[in-house]
Amino acid sequence: MTYLVSDLLTDRAFVEVHGLCAARVFLKIEALNPAGSIKIKAARGMISALVQAGRIGPNTRLIESSSGNLGVALAMICAEKSIPFTCVIDPNTAESNRKTIEALGAEVVVVCNKDENGGYLGSRISYIKERVSREPNTIWLNQYANPANPGEHVRTTARAISEGFAQIDYLFVGAGTTGTLMGCRDFFIDHRPDTKIVAVDSVGSVTFGFPAGKRHIPGLGTSRRPEVFDPHGLHAVEMIEEQKAVHMCRWLARTHGLLAGGSTGTVLAGIYEWQDRLTPDDVIVSISPDLGDRYLDTIYNDAWVTQRFGADALSSDLTSNTFKNSEAA
Numbered sequence: 001m002t003y004l005v006s007d008l009l010t011d012r013a014f015v016e017v018h019g020l021c022a023a024r025v026f027l028k029i030e031a032l033n034p035a036g037s038i039k040i041k042a043a044r045g046m047i048s049a050l051v052q053a054g055r056i057g058p059n060t061r062l063i064e065s066s067s068g069n070l071g072v073a074l075a076m077i078c079a080e081k082s083i084p085f086t087c088v089i090d091p092n093t094a095e096s097n098r099k100t101i102e103a104l105g106a107e108v109v110v111v112c113n114k115d116e117n118g119g120y121l122g123s124r125i126s127y128i129k130e131r132v133s134r135e136p137n138t139i140w141l142n143q144y145a146n147p148a149n150p151g152e153h154v155r156t157t158a159r160a161i162s163e164g165f166a167q168i169d170y171l172f173v174g175a176g177t178t179g180t181l182m183g184c185r186d187f188f189i190d191h192r193p194d195t196k197i198v199a200v201d202s203v204g205s206v207t208f209g210f211p212a213g214k215r216h217i218p219g220l221g222t223s224r225r226p227e228v229f230d231p232h233g234l235h236a237v238e239m240i241e242e243q244k245a246v247h248m249c250r251w252l253a254r255t256h257g258l259l260a261g262g263s264t265g266t267v268l269a270g271i272y273e274w275q276d277r278l279t280p281d282d283v284i285v286s287i288s289p290d291l292g293d294r295y296l297d298t299i300y301n302d303a304w305v306t307q308r309f310g311a312d313a314l315s316s317d318l319t320s321n322t323f324k325n326s327e328a329a
Helices: 039-052 069-081 095-103 121-134 148-155 157-164 179-191 242-256 262-273 302-309 321-328
Strands: 014-017 024-029 061-065 085-089 107-110 138-140 170-174 196-202 236-240 283-288
Touching: 014 242, 024 157, 024 262, 039 069, 039 148, 061 069, 061 121, 069 085, 069 095, 085 095, 085 121, 095 107, 121 138, 148 157, 148 179, 157 179, 157 283, 170 179, 170 262, 179 196, 196 262, 236 242, 236 262, 242 262, 242 302, 262 283
Parallel strands: 024 283, 061 085, 061 138, 085 107, 170 196, 170 283, 196 236
Antiparallel strands: 014 024
């Protein structure tokens, strides 16, 4: 039997995180997948849907907006299928991601003008729409509205979590394009409705109706509400300041030997903020979309962190002022 790189999913890797709260906390590690993140699933699902619909021809070019990880995943799959691909990124995209996308043979376009909400998403999408309008053979995958994005997480991510645990009281999921969140929501509503889904987003993101604000860390948050998003069935949402995500990433690295990306730190910070609502009998599962090797120049760079968030965010101690200040607010 012949396998492609994109077939090599690792969907059963979990790590228990100790010392975060009274509950038992398990982290689903997605970085062991091809392309190094959970985004291989959305990429595979969206491209497969186009192939099955007969929309990929000899002159087809695919285009997508990405903060980095999806771009890497799409570049990988397009390379193995010999499909030309253009990835539209912005200045917040990690340099390592940009270089990886280019190494896989894709075209990279960097959009530097901000949209009306102060982010880059609207500007990236405007570029894509203009490009598609003048290139009839170019197809926009549109992860923000494409049902194949959450659909692939119903089939893979959510099912793997459910099969891995007899008891799941809470499932904490980060909200970016909300493909993972919506896929998990859909699966658990149908199959395990007693599990409470808690969405975790970054302060400055507009997805849940909160004001737009400046964000530095790619992965979670949007400056434009994704079309696939629907809050129905979600138990709660927790908005996390980016300095808390940085702090949590550093704590996880120093206490568990796990170098995680910013989305992971954000989700774990969300669990930490819930510590007074949790008991030792609770079981929590959360998702780690990628690892921290792509954030060595940002989240794990002392000068970068200090310049943006102050020296308190450098600590790996959960009793530091980063979290104390929020408790007193």
